[in-house]
Amino acid sequence: MIWVAVIGDWFNLIFKWILFGHRPYWWVQETMIYPNQSSPCLEQFPITCETGPGSPSGHAMGSSCVWYIMVTAALSYTVRWKDKSAVTLHRLTWSFLWSIFWIIQISVCISRVFIATHFPHQVVLGVFAGILVAEAFEHTPAIQTASLRMYIKTNLFLFLFALGFYLSLKLLDIDLLWSVPKAKKWCANPDWINIDTTPFAGLVRNLGALFGLGLGINSEMFITSCKGKNSCKISFRILCIAASLATLQLYNFVKIPTHTEYLFYILSFCKSAAMPLTVVALVPYCVHSLMRTTEKKLN
Numbered sequence: 001m002i003w004v005a006v007i008g009d010w011f012n013l014i015f016k017w018i019l020f021g022h023r024p025y026w027w028v029q030e031t032m033i034y035p036n037q038s039s040p041c042l043e044q045f046p047i048t049c050e051t052g053p054g055s056p057s058g059h060a061m062g063s064s065c066v067w068y069i070m071v072t073a074a075l076s077y078t079v080r081w082k083d084k085s086a087v088t089l090h091r092l093t094w095s096f097l098w099s100i101f102w103i104i105q106i107s108v109c110i111s112r113v114f115i116a117t118h119f120p121h122q123v124v125l126g127v128f129a130g131i132l133v134a135e136a137f138e139h140t141p142a143i144q145t146a147s148l149r150m151y152i153k154t155n156l157f158l159f160l161f162a163l164g165f166y167l168s169l170k171l172l173d174i175d176l177l178w179s180v181p182k183a184k185k186w187c188a189n190p191d192w193i194n195i196d197t198t199p200f201a202g203l204v205r206n207l208g209a210l211f212g213l214g215l216g217i218n219s220e221m222f223i224t225s226c227k228g229k230n231s232c233k234i235s236f237r238i239l240c241i242a243a244s245l246a247t248l249q250l251y252n253f254v255k256i257p258t259h260t261e262y263l264f265y266i267l268s269f270c271k272s273a274a275m276p277l278t279v280v281a282l283v284p285y286c287v288h289s290l291m292r293t294t295e296k297k298l299n
């Protein structure tokens with residue numbers, strides 16, 4: 001899921017840079033198609049003022065690729081059921097999960113359009129692009145066994161390609177950050193402009209998440225806990241889920257200073273790397289050690 005989310009978001013950035021899509025909340029103020037200043041008044045909200053280009057929608061793309069992976073993964077279990085009643089159950093599960101999938105996608109799309117941050121075609125494009133990325137990953141089993149080296153190489157490629165693309169176009173006098181001044185100019189409230197939403201902030205977050213995942217999966221802590229004998233126990237899994245959810249809430253309290261851009265990027269990378277590392281390695285290892293100590297005491 002993290003691979004799909006990261007690569008999907010990276011493609012979203014590249015598509016946004018190629019497509020130069022406007023967002024309704026600034027477009028409506030700049031377009032000449034409404035005569036005599038009769039342009040409609042679009043209400044803005046605290047989450048309207050996204051600073052990147054608008055096409056395709058990153059929220060729609062991220063949501064569709066991640067949910068697609070979850071639904072297809074869940075359905076791959078029910079496909080294995082063989083007897084007759086299981087076939088009916090599989091069909092019911094199939095209809096239920098895909099209905100949920102589309103309800104979520106439609107809700108995301110409507111909300112992005114409602115807050116005036118996207119045109120309808122941008123969210124539709126986002127949903128289908130997300131499904132395509134997820135489908136491509138279904139046929140890439142190599143990510144399941146990727147080594148740390150592979151994670152680092154992928155990270156470097158994603159970073160250098162995006163930076164190279166940005167710098168090459170800058171040489172041609174095309175500024176890919178053209179949308180940031182527009183957002184600043186037309187946002188109804190300057191406090192709603194969030195550095196988190198700039199194209200490079202998203203890139204750094206994704207690189208951090210992938211790097212943290214690679215470190216976690218290739219760490220001793222992960223191997224001892226998640227590949228050990230406890231890993232199949234339902235109690236181990238439930239404890240890991242509960243502890244991970246609680247720990248992730250704590251990360252919400254870590255606020256990164258935004259006054260210095262470079263420091264923001266570095267800290268944002270570290271925070272994004274720490275989150276998967278915590279969930280994949282640290283929490284399972286602590287739960288594993290706790291269970292082992294308890295077992296020893298009981299024996």
Ligand SMILES: O=P(O)(O)OC[C@H]1O[C@@H](O)[C@H](O)[C@@H](O)[C@@H]1O
Binds near residue numbers: 012013050052054117
């Ligand atoms: O294009 P949307 O739906 O407004 O989404 C914007 C978001 O897109 C994501 O891809 C970026 O990682 C975020 O930083 C950004 O805020």
